[in-house]
Amino acid sequence: MYRFLTLLFVVLSVRSFSQNPNPKPRVIISTDIGGTDPDDNQSMAHLLMYTDKFEIEGLVSSPSYGTGSKAEIFRMIDLYEKDLPKLERHGNGFAKPADLRRVTKQGRRGAAPFSGITSPTEGSKWIIKAAKKKDQRPLWILVWGGLEDLAQALHDAPEIQQNIRVYWIGGPNKKWSANAYAHIASNHPDLWMIEVNSSYYGFFSDNQAPDVIQTSNYYEKYIQGAGHLGADFKSYYDGDVKMGDTPSLLYLMHGNPDDPEGESWGGSFEPIQRSARVVYDRATSVGDSVAFCATVEFRFTGPKIKVPADSAVFWMEVPYQNSSQVWPGYYLGDGSYALQYAPKQAETLSFNFTSPIEGFPASKGQLTVTNLWPGKANSTDFQLGENWYSDRSNPELYYGKLQGGKTIQKWRDEVLLNWAERWAWLKEE
Structure with a gap:
């Protein structure tokens, strides 16, 4: 009997591993979608077309500046729902629209005061709930805007720090969210954080100035006529690809997320001991x-x-x-x-x-x-722990004036061609 049970355990273990050798990363997106910069809409379209690659546990509207709200996330999910049947012809595991709506939450509207925190929001409470869920996998919090809801969650439940990993698109978001950032850096220096202040520009920007988008014919060649998400994409930058927040997704899609110093579609980073x-x-x-x-x-x-x-x-x-x-x-x-x-x-x-x-x-x-x-x-300076990473400082990795930009810019064409395959799915009759 003992030998039989042992054999059964081994068989079930092997079967479980073969069915899911690479578990999907658990992800919460904190976004200022619907605010002043429509690149979040472009990145949300990208995310929705790749929901088979992630276990999405939260979509939080966190507009530290502007008028964004969870209503805009719901609108994007509605577009995804219309295109979903075509995506599902090519694979399993795409998120159900109802599940995405269920985990969509409203976070703080507006920047935090000098203290960096205020009061709990639907979004900050949801971050805590997800972070406390029993799961061997870390919860990745990908921040596309301000840090207000993350700062509030860490303040209200500091014990979640050991269960989460953060990839934050900083840069101008840091300007809007300076108080929340200061609260986190001074009170949670041991947070596992990738703070990306400039590398992400390599995905879309002219190499001499941030936020100057490289124009191309990508929309006309690959997106035009591709479903409801494709029609909506034209509304942002006239279809030119910016998607400044997408490197956070790319980091989990290609490379080893446990190794920030390694190569990945979402960049390569170095540890910093001070901010x-x-x-x-x-x-x-x-x-x-x-x-x-x-x-x-x-x-x-x-x-x-x-x-x-x-x-x-x-x-x-x-x-x-x-x-x-x-x-x-x-x-x-x-x-x-x-x-x-x-x-x-x-x-x-x-x-x-x-x-x-x-x-x-x-x-x-x-x-x-x-x-x-x-x-x-x-x-x-804020003194940081051992797990805080940021843009590589090697001069050879500058993309023009953009520090660390080459660590993402080098993958741009590969990423966009990979995405083009999925746009082609949406053009099918």
Whole structure:
């Protein structure tokens, strides 16, 4: 009997392994879809066409800036549902639309205050629930926008840190989400995190400037006429492929996700032991320099006022293109004021500090932003643990001006041709 049971166990184990030798990665997407940058819609189309490659446990709307909501995720799922029969002709395992709708949750709307946290949201509570599920596989949280819901989840249930892995598209998202980022880096330095501030640009950008999309005829050649998702794709950048958040998916699709330093479609990264943070108690000048994507903290002493701590009471205005962007600063109490900002690219930054509060030290300033992250060490840097990774600093891996860009740019054609096969499925009668 003992020999029989042992043999049965071996047979069942082998059968189980042969049926699922490479378990799908568990994934939660945190996205600012529907906000100011429609590239999230393009990345969502890509995800939906590859749901057979992932176990999707959450789709969280986390717009730290803009007007995005889970309604836009539902709209994309509706398009996917119409195209699903054609996808299913070519394989099993595609997610059921009803299951995707069930795990779609609303996260925080708007950036967190200086503390980096506020109160739980449907999205942050869902992250905690999924992270506590008993499963030998880690829960991958792919962040396409702000970190607010992740920061809230870690604050409310810090024990989930050991069960999750994060791949975050930073860069400009870090600018919008500087307070939530600072909360995570200072309170959860041992988080398993891939912080991608520039490599992802290699997937879509002109190599001299971030956010300048390489134009091509990819839409006309492969997408045009390809189902409902294909028709919708034309609505974003006139069909030019940006998909700046897609490298987070690609990282799990090709390569060994357990090895951030290895090669993968989603890039190759190096460990960093510190995250650049510089604190000033004054307005700066061009003689002051910081790394791009550094956390720049301005602190001022001003009048004592009677408002709740963490109230937005002053603003930093930064010229941007033909307009300007305005960032809130906060009252910390006892006459102390502070603001955190993360410049997304190398430049000479100009700004104004203003406030309606009489006696606030309004001022103008400039700052030189350098093109190497995390750059020179500062005594005020966030000190990180052993599992925090970021863009490779080797000059040979810069794609033009984009640090680490070649680690993703080299795979672009292969990725797009792989995707083209699936667009062809949607063109079938």
